[in-house]
Amino acid sequence: MNANSPAEALAKLQDVLDTLLGPEGCPWDKAQTPETLCDYIIEESFELVDCIRSGDAPGTAEELGDVMFLLLFVATLSRKREEFSLAEALDTAAAKMIRRHPHVFGDLKVADREELLRNWERIKRAEKDKDTGLYASLPKGLPSLLKAYRIHSKAARSGFTWETDAAMKAGLDAERGEFEAAVASGDADAMAEEFGDYLFTLTEYGRRLGLKANACLDVANNKFLTRYKAMERLARERGLSLDALDMAAKNALWEEVKKA
Known part of the structure; x- marks a missing residue:
C-alpha cells in the first residue's frame, strides 16, 4: 500500500499532470479541453461502477484513480482559463454539504x-x-432508467406520489393492463408508449421497496451474461455448437449452469 497521505498523493498526481501539460509534455494531453474530456469522464466512471459492483477492490482503486486524474485534469484546465481552481471547487462542495446537513x-x-x-x-x-x-437540477444526459428513478424520488420528496403502497400497486396493475391492451390491439405506437409507462411506474414501485431499478437491472444483465458465457464454455468442452442446438438442448445447458 502507498504510505503517502491523500494530500501528498494528490500533489504527486498534480506534478504528473503539470509535466504532461508542460512545454516538453504530451501533445495529446496539451490538446485537451474540459469539453473534450467529458466522454472520458463518463467512460471511466462506468468502469469504476463496474468494479465496485463486482467487488473488485484492486480494480476499484485503479479506476478511482483514473476518474480522479480526469477530474484534476478538468480543474487544472479551468484554473488555466482563470475560471476556478480545484481548491475553490472543493471549498464549494464542503460548504454545500454543511449547508445541506x-x-x-x-x-x-x-x-x-x-x-x-x-x-x-x-x-x-x-x-x-x-x-x-x-427538476431544474436533473441532468439531461442521465440514462433513462436512472432518470426515471430520480424523477420519482424528487416527486416523492415534494409529496407527489401514491399515498399508500396499496394504491401504488393498483397503479402498477393498471399500467400493466394498459400495456397488455395495447399489445392486443397490435398498435406499435401504443405498445411503445404503454411499455414506457409501465417501466416508469415499475421503477417507482421498486423505489418504494428500497430498490434502484438501474442497479437491479445491471445485476440481472451481468447474471445473464455470466450464465450464457458458462453455456458457451460447456458447449465448447463437449464439442458442441451452441448456435446449432435446438431450444430444448440450450435450456438443458442453461439449467445445468444455473444449478452450478
Whole structure:
C-alpha cells in the first residue's frame, strides 16, 4: 500500500499532470479541453461502477484513480482559463454539504429518513433561483432508467406520489393492463408508449421497496451474461455448437449452469 497521505498523493498526481501539460509534455494531453474530456469522464466512471459492483477492490482503486486524474485534469484546465481552481471547487462542495446537513452541522432535528430527504430537497431548491422548478437540477444526459428513478424520488420528496403502497400497486396493475391492451390491439405506437409507462411506474414501485431499478437491472444483465458465457464454455468442452442446438438442448445447458 502507498504510505503517502491523500494530500501528498494528490500533489504527486498534480506534478504528473503539470509535466504532461508542460512545454516538453504530451501533445495529446496539451490538446485537451474540459469539453473534450467529458466522454472520458463518463467512460471511466462506468468502469469504476463496474468494479465496485463486482467487488473488485484492486480494480476499484485503479479506476478511482483514473476518474480522479480526469477530474484534476478538468480543474487544472479551468484554473488555466482563470475560471476556478480545484481548491475553490472543493471549498464549494464542503460548504454545500454543511449547508445541506443542518441535522449534522446544525441543530435541526429530523424524525425519519423521508423528512431528511424532503429537507434536503427544500435546501437545494432554495439555493437556486425561485423560478426554477423541481427538476431544474436533473441532468439531461442521465440514462433513462436512472432518470426515471430520480424523477420519482424528487416527486416523492415534494409529496407527489401514491399515498399508500396499496394504491401504488393498483397503479402498477393498471399500467400493466394498459400495456397488455395495447399489445392486443397490435398498435406499435401504443405498445411503445404503454411499455414506457409501465417501466416508469415499475421503477417507482421498486423505489418504494428500497430498490434502484438501474442497479437491479445491471445485476440481472451481468447474471445473464455470466450464465450464457458458462453455456458457451460447456458447449465448447463437449464439442458442441451452441448456435446449432435446438431450444430444448440450450435450456438443458442453461439449467445445468444455473444449478452450478
